[in-house]
Amino acid sequence: GNSVTQMEGPVTLSEEAFLTINCTYTATGYPSLFWYVQYPGEGLQLLLKATKADDKGSNKGFEATYRKETTSFHLEKGSVQVSDSAVYFCALSAGYKLSFGAGTTVTVRA
Amino acid sequence: NAGVTQTPKFQVLKTGQSMTLQCAQDMNHNSMYWYRQDPGMGLRLIYYSASEGTTDKGEVPNGYNVSRLNKREFSLRLESAAPSQTSVYFCASSVGLAGGSETQYFGPGTRLLVL
Numbered sequence: 001g002n003s004v005t006q007m008e009g010p011v012t013l014s015e016e017a018f019l020t021i022n023c024t025y026t027a028t029g030y031p032s033l034f035w036y037v038q039y040p041g042e043g044l045q046l047l048l049k050a051t052k053a054d055d056k057g058s059n060k061g062f063e064a065t066y067r068k069e070t071t072s073f074h075l076e077k078g079s080v081q082v083s084d085s086a087v088y089f090c091a092l093s094a095g096y097k098l099s100f101g102a103g104t105t106v107t108v109r110a
Numbered sequence: 111n112a113g114v115t116q117t118p119k120f121q122v123l124k125t126g127q128s129m130t131l132q133c134a135q136d137m138n139h140n141s142m143y144w145y146r147q148d149p150g151m152g153l154r155l156i157y158y159s160a161s162e163g164t165t166d167k168g169e170v171p172n173g174y175n176v177s178r179l180n181k182r183e184f185s186l187r188l189e190s191a192a193p194s195q196t197s198v199y200f201c202a203s204s205v206g207l208a209g210g211s212e213t214q215y216f217g218p219g220t221r222l223l224v225l
């Protein structure tokens with residue numbers, strides 16, 4: 001079946017540090033891939049997405065590239081801010097539903 | 111434009127009690143979903159409704175029922191709550207089914223504690 005594996009957290013960084021969160025997936029066919037973010041006390045919101053191989057999604061300084069050859073969709077940001085502290089979920093869309101990874105908690109210290 | 115709203119925000123139940131979680135969206139979306147979020151497990155789909163008048167089971171439907179009351183509203187009912195249903199519940203909606211590149215929009219969640 002379809003599944004998503006993302007790096008375990010928690011991840012703690014200093015402001016302006018580089019952030020990478022690894023995500024790999026298993027799926028049949030050609031899923032769409034997403035990163036959702038959950039800020040403290042809120043629901044999830046879409047951060048970025050990519051719908052086909054080699055597509056790059058980007059938003060708010062975050063980027064992720066759909067790599068079919070390595071079945072990966074790693075999230076990166078070059079310089080994090082305190083406001084980026086949140087839980088990040090990698091997800092894939094296939095069939096009728098989204099399959100989510102377990103989530104990675106990121107804390108950015110000033 | 112409130113997006114997806116959920117009530118209540120927090121609820122404590124005793125084992126065996128029943129309750130209904132309410133969800134409404136004002137984006138004219140066709141599809142709606144109920145998820146539960148448990149530590150270390152991401153979100154798991156309980157039920158979904160592809161369109162008004164239809165509902166289907168997701169990954170973890172046991173112990174739950176749903177009603178798609180109209181296009182806007184999608185409720186989740188626990189008939190006899192169990193401690194294993196302690197979780198955070200999220201409602202979401204999308205223009206169409208999440209089979210392709212559809213974005214889902216999430217509510218703020220309901221935190222449920224079953225004693």
